[in-house]
Amino acid sequence: MATGSTDVHIGPNTPAPQSASSHLTIDDRVGLLRAMLLMRAIEERAMNLYRQGKVPGSFYDGFGQEAVSVGATWAMAGADRLCVLHRDLGAHLVRGVQPSNVLAQYMGREAGITSGRDGNVHFGDYRTGCVGMVSMLPDMMLVAAGMAMAFKLRNEARCALTWFGDGSTSRGDFHEAMNWAGLQQLPVIFVLENNQFAYSTPIDQQFAVNPVQRAAGYGFPGVSVDGNDAEAVFEATREARERAISGGGPTLIEAVTMRMHGHGAHDDMKYVPKALVDEWRQKDPIDRQSARVRELGVDVDALRAEVRAEVDAAAKQALAGPMPDPATATDRLFHPRDADEILLEDGAAPWSGFGTSR
Amino acid sequence: MATGSTDVHIGPNTPAPQSASSHLTIDDRVGLLRAMLLMRAIEERAMNLYRQGKVPGSFYDGFGQEAVSVGATWAMAGADRLCVLHRDLGAHLVRGVQPSNVLAQYMGREAGITSGRDGNVHFGDYRTGCVGMVSMLPDMMLVAAGMAMAFKLRNEARCALTWFGDGSTSRGDFHEAMNWAGLQQLPVIFVLENNQFAYSTPIDQQFAVNPVQRAAGYGFPGVSVDGNDAEAVFEATREARERAISGGGPTLIEAVTMRMHGHGAHDDMKYVPKALVDEWRQKDPIDRQSARVRELGVDVDALRAEVRAEVDAAAKQALAGPMPDPATATDRLFHPRDADEILLEDGAAPWSGFGTSR
Amino acid sequence: MSELTYLRAISDGLRTEMRDDERVLLMGEDIGVYGGAFKVTDGFIEEFGADRVMDTPLAESGIVGTAVGAAVVGLRPVCEMQFADFVSCGFDQIVNVAGKMLYRQGLPVNITVRLPSGGGFSGGPFHSQNPEAWFMHSPGLKVVAPSTAEDAKGLMIASIRDPNPVIYMEHKNLYRRVKGEVPDGSYETPFSARVARAGTDLVVITYGAMVHTALEATEDLEDASVMVLDLRSLVPLDERAILDAVRECSKVVIVDEANQTCAAGAQVAAMIAEHGFEDLDGPVVRVAAPDVPIPFSPPLEAAVLPSVDRVREACRQLLEY
Amino acid sequence: MSELTYLRAISDGLRTEMRDDERVLLMGEDIGVYGGAFKVTDGFIEEFGADRVMDTPLAESGIVGTAVGAAVVGLRPVCEMQFADFVSCGFDQIVNVAGKMLYRQGLPVNITVRLPSGGGFSGGPFHSQNPEAWFMHSPGLKVVAPSTAEDAKGLMIASIRDPNPVIYMEHKNLYRRVKGEVPDGSYETPFSARVARAGTDLVVITYGAMVHTALEATEDLEDASVMVLDLRSLVPLDERAILDAVRECSKVVIVDEANQTCAAGAQVAAMIAEHGFEDLDGPVVRVAAPDVPIPFSPPLEAAVLPSVDRVREACRQLLEY
Ligand SMILES: Cc1ncc(C[n+]2csc(CCOP(=O)(O)OP(=O)(O)O)c2C)c(N)n1
Numbered sequence A, B: 001m002a003t004g005s006t007d008v009h010i011g012p013n014t015p016a017p018q019s020a021s022s023h024l025t026i027d028d029r030v031g032l033l034r035a036m037l038l039m040r041a042i043e044e045r046a047m048n049l050y051r052q053g054k055v056p057g058s059f060y061d062g063f064g065q066e067a068v069s070v071g072a073t074w075a076m077a078g079a080d081r082l083c084v085l086h087r088d089l090g091a092h093l094v095r096g097v098q099p100s101n102v103l104a105q106y107m108g109r110e111a112g113i114t115s116g117r118d119g120n121v122h123f124g125d126y127r128t129g130c131v132g133m134v135s136m137l138p139d140m141m142l143v144a145a146g147m148a149m150a151f152k153l154r155n156e157a158r159c160a161l162t163w164f165g166d167g168s169t170s171r172g173d174f175h176e177a178m179n180w181a182g183l184q185q186l187p188v189i190f191v192l193e194n195n196q197f198a199y200s201t202p203i204d205q206q207f208a209v210n211p212v213q214r215a216a217g218y219g220f221p222g223v224s225v226d227g228n229d230a231e232a233v234f235e236a237t238r239e240a241r242e243r244a245i246s247g248g249g250p251t252l253i254e255a256v257t258m259r260m261h262g263h264g265a266h267d268d269m270k271y272v273p274k275a276l277v278d279e280w281r282q283k284d285p286i287d288r289q290s291a292r293v294r295e296l297g298v299d300v301d302a303l304r305a306e307v308r309a310e311v312d313a314a315a316k317q318a319l320a321g322p323m324p325d326p327a328t329a330t331d332r333l334f335h336p337r338d339a340d341e342i343l344l345e346d347g348a349a350p351w352s353g354f355g356t357s358r
Numbered sequence C, D: 001m002s003e004l005t006y007l008r009a010i011s012d013g014l015r016t017e018m019r020d021d022e023r024v025l026l027m028g029e030d031i032g033v034y035g036g037a038f039k040v041t042d043g044f045i046e047e048f049g050a051d052r053v054m055d056t057p058l059a060e061s062g063i064v065g066t067a068v069g070a071a072v073v074g075l076r077p078v079c080e081m082q083f084a085d086f087v088s089c090g091f092d093q094i095v096n097v098a099g100k101m102l103y104r105q106g107l108p109v110n111i112t113v114r115l116p117s118g119g120g121f122s123g124g125p126f127h128s129q130n131p132e133a134w135f136m137h138s139p140g141l142k143v144v145a146p147s148t149a150e151d152a153k154g155l156m157i158a159s160i161r162d163p164n165p166v167i168y169m170e171h172k173n174l175y176r177r178v179k180g181e182v183p184d185g186s187y188e189t190p191f192s193a194r195v196a197r198a199g200t201d202l203v204v205i206t207y208g209a210m211v212h213t214a215l216e217a218t219e220d221l222e223d224a225s226v227m228v229l230d231l232r233s234l235v236p237l238d239e240r241a242i243l244d245a246v247r248e249c250s251k252v253v254i255v256d257e258a259n260q261t262c263a264a265g266a267q268v269a270a271m272i273a274e275h276g277f278e279d280l281d282g283p284v285v286r287v288a289a290p291d292v293p294i295p296f297s298p299p300l301e302a303a304v305l306p307s308v309d310r311v312r313e314a315c316r317q318l319l320e321y
């Protein structure tokens, strides 16, 4: 089990202190930290593997943005559905994807989620209720809206969520999805991951007005939240989900954060002012959550060590796995008529509020 | 000369009465009426020709919306550039396109603006500074933004204008154009022609919030204006143009109007409540402008008769012209390298404020 | 059996499948209250309600993208592009999202996209296109193109049931022009070719509206026995039926209403030139629209679209070869 | 003359034309401050300023559409799609607005759209596509695809000067792999084919990166004399050069990195099957990517992309025919 409960907990359902969301138990708060640590550890390992030439292509990570995917996913029920983007590895982990499969994915191995058909974080494991992104940004906003449309049509108390970057808001599909969601008042949550840059381009060259302010123009709320605070992201998402499943329609959440690495492994991001990076380094989401749970008496160092060990084992396992068989390269272009129907399945939903950690 | 001065004027530069825009002379006000009358008369004639089987394909008109294209175009200088849409024949007429060429266009004749290559109002005469629309809505918003971008880059005091319908605002290109224009603060005017329907679909099935309210989210003003009042449309456009050419950026103008005919000639629009049509019939833009200039002592009946005669003559001329030669069907796919460069040229700009009627 | 127009047969296919399977829903501009620009879904909203016959905003990317989302959670959307031409506005969602999902992540996308296509009635450059080749060149999409009322219904039902994204080309110029006996109830037409007329001297290979052009052009061609092969499905392409026909006839004319470069007909010709070469008794002749937008004015349009005369002349010359 | 990589030759072409003609401006994502995802425009913003090397929002339709607008009032925009794959998001503006403007209304659209295309470096399904055939099938667009540094520069200059929309395919896998002597200053490469190697027994017809694959595959093919024809331009297609080569060699292998159905190679094969039939001494053989998305993992990608071995084997078999 990748995330959720941990050995380092103090006891279930210990009430969270005032400062934090009243909807999180200590287990939850540690779980959030653990998932963020796991995300970071996997991506750091992957970056090493990339430097060793074991990860083909390029490599993209979400260093410094872990709170956004982890915090939002923590609020999602197993029956909810997600479209996961390229800075959001944490979402996969919370939903139950195994670290070894993630590392195998990066290395193009058979055990990767896409069996080597697609690279880096371009994957979704349908068994966890997640649709993997396509590169074209932000196409998945429409897919998420479509899932929500189906839920609404079928009168199901479920919702869909997707992430996308600040830069992605410039494209037409952003608008078509926002308009569709507002018009039909769909149970969908759009998480705008404002990390200040789209590749090399700063936000002031992407738009004149922060897109979170546009939500009202589509008929639903837009809220800004500290994207480096996992609990704040959780809470905003939880509220948005409440609204969504009770028929209140969509929410646009802007998670304000910073891309702390280059766009990809090849990018030294010398176009980013050093002072900006320094400033944001002080706001590291893992440091912040660590301080919180440390105050609760949790042994964070032990947690870190545990996560590190898990990732070591995962890397070992992934490295031991084979590359895909070239003879399979043209398989599975079409799904056979007589094969079983495949649909998205429920994912893990560790939040204590759902009453079960899986 | 299709529009502009007329035989029925009272005298140049007679000040307009208080109730009207202080920027319009009586000549202007009669000119506006004349252009609207001409648009309606041409379209009515074309509808007859369509019923007689002389107009191939379908036929689309702007009955009841004449004030929008005529009023906005009246505010545009010769050096400005326009992308003209399917309800906006008046724009072509104000810019100097001849009625006989318009009717020839509808009938697919050689003398049509596109020489029979495209149909109905899908045309633009580059010699009048107008780009004809493509069917894909609202693609031309980006083309207009691009023209404005060039003006800005070259530091020219010119602007671009385009129209589009309420339904067209749902498409991604609307957003990409709005964002581009706001970001670069371009000298462009977007006229949203809200005629309550997109084909059969009422506006409440197109968006949850009126798109004019979205302009602020792109960083520029959105204004609503009575789209059945040519002088009001003129005035809003004039102000927007002032802002544009003085570096103040784009404007979104919503011209509130009603599509009084079916989407096309084939459409009986039984999906439109009769009461709605009746209500809007009271607000006919031509009746309104007629009343105004009649109060000024203009003989509107004589003007109507004159326009009718002009259209009769134009129809005769158009009907006498040949169909295109099939041997030319594959010509002009590419412009030869050694041919003269062709760019948009200046159109007619009859507004007295430009000091010259042509 | 009932005699139906091609258009009514499409409607019948949709209606049959909607009655049988509540997961099926229709999405498109003006398909509900208005019944569709061509009235294919006339009366549907009364029978199935606005939720299953959804009038959407004017947003083709939105239509396809939301349909993909609805499909992966269990619905079976059938999207209408008001005209095939507007599919360019939903192109990315089709080729990149719908077309590649299964190959990449094992998740099938059961959507059908209806494209009212083709010229012949002064639709002009934006209401006459035949964009099937774009989708044939995009892996992961099936592409079908019925020419008869019977196949229009059977391919519609088969497309909806197929778990993959299917581009359903319906030729506007057949809507009311073509009629035929159509079986009542539910049936499927296979994604394979059909011999529209048997023959031994020459085969005309084609699909969609051009099947009728080909039949008319070769009805009475001196004493030659001309086969007409109706492909029906472009992806998958029935290569065996094509090569069988080439073996039988040795002479081939390929007719395609689309612009000729890289058209479906180019693929068929290339395939024959590679795998049927030894059976050929003459050049692989193509008749298609030249590479220009489809013009509006009747004499120009007639000069561009493949006509009965052009097809007949091509066959005549090849027979003499 | 200087020795330049293919990539630097593209840069050189852009720079040369920007110095000569102030109407030329570049538009794209991250092309300014960052110098482009592949550094094609590295240093340009310093020389030409942000107005002429414009970092745009992430909006491909926006890039193409505004470029069209700028072109019809006298600028000469060169648009970069960050990867060719993303052109699907600007597809409609290219095929419907840019491609049909001149034919419909006599107004030329002088834009150039750069598409960094192709696979071979684990780019996966969304960073490896070769979409040229979509545009070949869309009337009103020219399409060029240089394979050498010299042609990369010359075709860039010629594309910018051409008054029509030109799709400029630049193969990413050639960027740094291919070097060559490139004339200094301004020159144009014609939109016509080039004999990359003369030969008489068999001709390999190809373009872009596959020219190098073809040359390598046939360098040392027993005693056969193999011609390699580099098309360079796909629209217009140099049919005369192709047919001359077929006449000379009688045997043809067509190599195409794109997915095979309806690819550029299909058009070439179809054209030969029709107009070069009598000169053929064997089937028209095609080597192309099978119809699947280009997979990421090296062994899978290698299995899909046409390789030196596959091309050699195809030639060998055909020579024995
Ligand atoms: C439609 C499209 N165009 C171009 C790209 C190339 N590209 C990949 S990521 C990126 C920047 C994305 O910025 P943003 O949306 O802010 O996301 P971030 O990477 O900052 O999380 C670009 C331009 C793309 N993926 N999709």
Ligand SMILES: Cc1ncc(C[n+]2csc(CCOP(=O)(O)OP(=O)(O)O)c2C)c(N)n1
Residues within 6 Å of the ligand: B087, B135, B136, B137, B138, B164, B165, B166, B167, B168, B169, B171, B193, B195, B197, B198, B199, B259, C029, C058, C059, C060, C082, C086, C089
């Ligand atoms: C992208 C696109 N999709 C579909 C159509 C078909 N269509 C033509 S007009 C129209 C309705 C347009 O409504 P609106 O924008 O309000 O303009 P109006 O006709 O009311 O002036 C539709 C759906 C189109 N022209 N373009």
Ligand SMILES: [Mg+2]
Residues within 6 Å of the ligand: A165, A166, A167, A193, A194, A195, A196, A197, A198, A199, A259
């Ligand atoms: Mg960003």
Ligand SMILES: [Mg+2]
Residues within 6 Å of the ligand: B165, B166, B167, B193, B194, B195, B196, B197, B198, B199, B259
């Ligand atoms: Mg409207």
